[in-house]
Amino acid sequence: MIRSLSFIQLFVILTVGYTGGVLLYRSIPSADFTLLVQLYDQRAVSDGSPSLVYQLLSVLSFYIVAAALxxxxxxKWLxxxxxxxxxxxxxxxxxYLLADGLKMTVYAGWWFPFQLAATLLVFFCCWTLSPPFYLKQPKKKKFSWRVPVLFAAAGLIVFFADKIVYKLTGG
Known part of the structure; x- marks a missing residue:
């Protein structure tokens, strides 16, 4: 029961955050969110292929910030x-992508699944770095970085799979 509560918590945060991002875009139509979207995924803004180093930094930045916190x-609560x-x-x-005219098949087949998987991996990494209060052990155990590093490695695998599918779809 305790483990299912934490997965429910993660999916609620994911749902509220995703919906909040969509509502933010819809509620301020005159705002230019190009810079924020470009920080998240530069391919969503420009047709050209951004540098691999910039994309890797964009992916790894969430893991690095979570580990630093x-x-x-x-x-730790952040x-x-x-x-x-x-x-x-x-x-x-x-x-932004859907309003900009991205085809629904490209969005549903390429962008959304990979970004959802990447977001879930960041959530799982954050969850292992700072577990909810009801999962914490009463006695001090030495923290192991093995599991968060495995989630970051899985995030890199998803990133490279995303790059391969993007290239195959004509990106």
Whole structure:
């Protein structure tokens, strides 16, 4: 029961963040969200292929920020904010892409599944870095970075799979 509560918590944060990003895009129509979307995924804004280093930094930045926040006891409660920010940017970018005229088949077949998987991996990494209060162990155990690093590695695998599918679809 306890584990299912934490997965429900993660999916609620994902849903609220995604919906918040879409509503942010819809509620301020005159605002130019190009810079925010470009920070999240530069391919969504421009037709050209951005540099691989910039894209890797964009993907890894959420993991790096979450790990940096998890190092201190004073900022550990902000770790899930990194995942929530990725979720909001995911919703904002989705609304931007669909409003900009991206074909629904390309969106549903390429962009959405890979971005959803990447966002979920960031959430799981944040969850292991700073578990909810009801999952914490009462005695001090030495923290292992193995699981968060595995989630970051899985995020890189999803990133490269995304790049391959993007190239195959004509991106």
């Amino acid at each position: 998890a190092l201190s006891g004073r900022t 770790v899930m904010m990194s995942g929530a920010l990725k979720s909001v940017l995911f919703g904002l970018s989705s609304a």
